[in-house]
Amino acid sequence: MVKARKYVYVKHFNGFPKEDDLELVEEELPPLQDDEYLVEAVYLSLDPYLRSSAFKLSLGTTYIAFQVAKVVQSKNAQHPVGQHVVGNLGWRTHTICNPKTQVTPLPNYGGLPLSLALGVLGVSGLTAYFGFLEICQPQPGETVVVTGAAGAVGSVVGQIAKIKGCTVVGVAGSDEKGKWLVDDLGFDKFVNYKDKDFVTKLAEATPKGVDCFFDNVGGEVCSNVMYRMNLRGRVALCGAVSCYNDVTPSKVTNFNAPLIWNEVKVEGFIVSRWSARFGEGVQGMVRWIKEGKLKLRR
Numbered sequence: 001m002v003k004a005r006k007y008v009y010v011k012h013f014n015g016f017p018k019e020d021d022l023e024l025v026e027e028e029l030p031p032l033q034d035d036e037y038l039v040e041a042v043y044l045s046l047d048p049y050l051r052s053s054a055f056k057l058s059l060g061t062t063y064i065a066f067q068v069a070k071v072v073q074s075k076n077a078q079h080p081v082g083q084h085v086v087g088n089l090g091w092r093t094h095t096i097c098n099p100k101t102q103v104t105p106l107p108n109y110g111g112l113p114l115s116l117a118l119g120v121l122g123v124s125g126l127t128a129y130f131g132f133l134e135i136c137q138p139q140p141g142e143t144v145v146v147t148g149a150a151g152a153v154g155s156v157v158g159q160i161a162k163i164k165g166c167t168v169v170g171v172a173g174s175d176e177k178g179k180w181l182v183d184d185l186g187f188d189k190f191v192n193y194k195d196k197d198f199v200t201k202l203a204e205a206t207p208k209g210v211d212c213f214f215d216n217v218g219g220e221v222c223s224n225v226m227y228r229m230n231l232r233g234r235v236a237l238c239g240a241v242s243c244y245n246d247v248t249p250s251k252v253t254n255f256n257a258p259l260i261w262n263e264v265k266v267e268g269f270i271v272s273r274w275s276a277r278f279g280e281g282v283q284g285m286v287r288w289i290k291e292g293k294l295k296l297r298r
C-alpha cells in the first residue's frame with residue numbers, strides 16, 4: 001500500500017498566500033487497476049501562475065503544479081517502471097495515472113538534467129521561445145527590453161534576443177541579479193526597477209528607444225517601458241507578477257497615447273497556443289544549450 005502526501009487548497013488566498021491556505025494531507029492509494037501506473041514526484045514546480053490562477057480553483061482540490069515524476073509501478077505497457085514523465089499532476093508525492101492522464105514521457109535530452117523539463121525545456125523556456133519570437137518578431141540591431149529579466153522566463157528571453165542579434169536591456173530588482181545578467185548571460189545592460197531614478201536610467205539604457213518589449217511584471221514598471229516604445233514596436237504581455245496578489249487593482253500611469261502615436265502592437269498570450277510546436281521549441285533550445293549560446297542556472 002502506498003501513502004501519498006498532497007497539498008490541498010483549503011482557504012482562498014487574500015493577498016499573499018499564507019501557510020494555512022494549504023493543508024498537507026495523507027492519502028492511501030488503492031492497488032493499481034489494469035492500464036494504470038503509479039508515479040512518484042521527483043521535481044515539483046513553483047511558478048508565479050500558482051498565485052494568479054488560484055481564483056479558478058475550488059477549495060478541496062490538490063494544488064496545481066507541474067512535476068517531473070518517475071513511474072514506480074505499472075500495469076500499462078506505454079509507461080514502464082523507470083520511465084520519467086512531466087505533467088500537471090499537482091503538489092503531491094504519488095499519483096495513480098491512467099491512459100487519460102495528461103503526461104508526456106520525457107526524452108533523454110542528451111545528458112541534460114531532467115529538472116530542465118520544469119525550466120528551460122518546459123513551460124518557462126517555451127514561453128520565452130514562442131512568446132518572444134512569435135509576438136516580438138525581433139530583428140537584428142533592434143533594442144529589446146525584458147522585465148523580470150533574472151527570472152526563469154526573462155533570463156531565456158534575453159539570451160534568445162542576443163542570439164537574434166539584438167541589443168538587450170534587462171530589468172530586475174537587485175544589482176547582484178543585474179551583474180549575473182550582464183557578466184554571465186551576455187545582456188548588454190541592466191536597470192534596477194527599485195532605483196529611485198528608474199525612469200531616467202531606463203531612458204539612458206535605451207537611447208534609441210525600444211523596438212521589442214517582453215513584459216513579465218505588469219504594473220508601473222511595465223507602464224514606464226511602454227513610454228519608451230518606438231514606431232511600430234511590438235509588446236508581448238506574458239505576465240504581471242507584480243499584481244498577482246493585489247487585493248485592489250493597482251493604479252498605474254496610463255500609456256495609451258504613446259502606444260497609439262507610435263502604432264505599437266501589444267499582444268497577450270498563453271504559451272499553450274503553440275503546444276503543437278513544443279517539440280520544435282525544445283529541440284531549438286537543446287541545440288542552443290549544447291552550442292553554449294544558452295546558459296542555465298541549474
Ligand SMILES: NC(=O)C1=CN([C@@H]2O[C@H](COP(=O)(O)OP(=O)(O)OC[C@H]3O[C@@H](n4cnc5c(N)ncnc54)[C@H](OP(=O)(O)O)[C@@H]3O)[C@@H](O)[C@H]2O)C=CC1
Nearest residue numbers: 048148151152153172173216217239240241242269270271
Ligand atoms: N503567458 C504565459 O503563458 C506564461 C506566463 N508566465 C509569466 O511569466 C512571468 C515570469 O515567470 P517566471 O520567470 O517563471 O517567474 P520567476 O519567479 O522565475 O521570475 C519572476 C521575476 O519577477 C520579478 N518580480 C517579482 N515581483 C516583482 C515586482 N513587484 N515588480 C517587478 N518585478 C518583480 C522577480 O525578480 P526581482 O527580484 O528582480 O524582482 C523575479 O525574478 C510571470 O508573470 C508568469 O506568470 C509564465 C509562464 C507562462
Ligand SMILES: CCCCCC(=O)/C=C/[C@@H]1[C@@H](C/C=C\CCCC(=O)O)[C@@H](O)C[C@H]1O
Nearest residue numbers: 048049052053056123238239240270271272
Ligand atoms: C494575469 C495572469 C497571467 C498568468 C500568466 C501565466 O503565468 C500563465 C501560465 C500558464 C499556466 C496556467 C495554469 C493554469 C490555469 C488554470 C486552469 C485553466 O484555466 O486552464 C499553465 O497553463 C502553464 C502556463 O501556460
